[in-house]
Amino acid sequence: MSRQDVGMDMRARIQHANDATYAAWNAHDPDAVAAVFALDAEIVDVTSSIVTPGRDAIRATAVERFTGFPDFSLEKVMLVIDVDGAVPANADRWIMRGTHTGVFMGLEPMGHKVEVHGATFSEFDADGLVARDTHYIDLGALLRQLGLG
Numbered sequence: 001m002s003r004q005d006v007g008m009d010m011r012a013r014i015q016h017a018n019d020a021t022y023a024a025w026n027a028h029d030p031d032a033v034a035a036v037f038a039l040d041a042e043i044v045d046v047t048s049s050i051v052t053p054g055r056d057a058i059r060a061t062a063v064e065r066f067t068g069f070p071d072f073s074l075e076k077v078m079l080v081i082d083v084d085g086a087v088p089a090n091a092d093r094w095i096m097r098g099t100h101t102g103v104f105m106g107l108e109p110m111g112h113k114v115e116v117h118g119a120t121f122s123e124f125d126a127d128g129l130v131a132r133d134t135h136y137i138d139l140g141a142l143l144r145q146l147g148l149g
Helices: 003-027 030-035 055-068 139-145
Strands: 037-045 050-053 073-082 089-099 113-124 130-137
Touching (some): 003 030, 003 073, 003 089, 003 113, 037 055, 050 055, 113 139
Antiparallel strands (some): 037 050, 073 089
């Protein structure tokens, strides 16, 4: 198999993982959210400095988000895939929406609707699973919309 064929196969795997990610979040399925990640994957939230290590913790984060925002939705704005670099990767812009009607990160429900823009840079392993996600979220907008800023 040529390098170009390998790159095309990885491109398809990354596209599949990205599509599965959006489907899982929008279906409110924490198991499916976690399934696109390698067992030892990590999510790094640059804005809050929170690191979420491992598939189980990633699943728990999804559960917390669905609990806090039962109408949670995630809209893909743009996706760029790179299979030519040292590590297969993608860059992804998105919009997260929901209504804070459940406990979230220790905050009691306030009923505020939120719409927050962000971007994720994902690195993939050889199996096409996410090894590392680096998130950038407009935390100021989220806090203001939750009535905290």
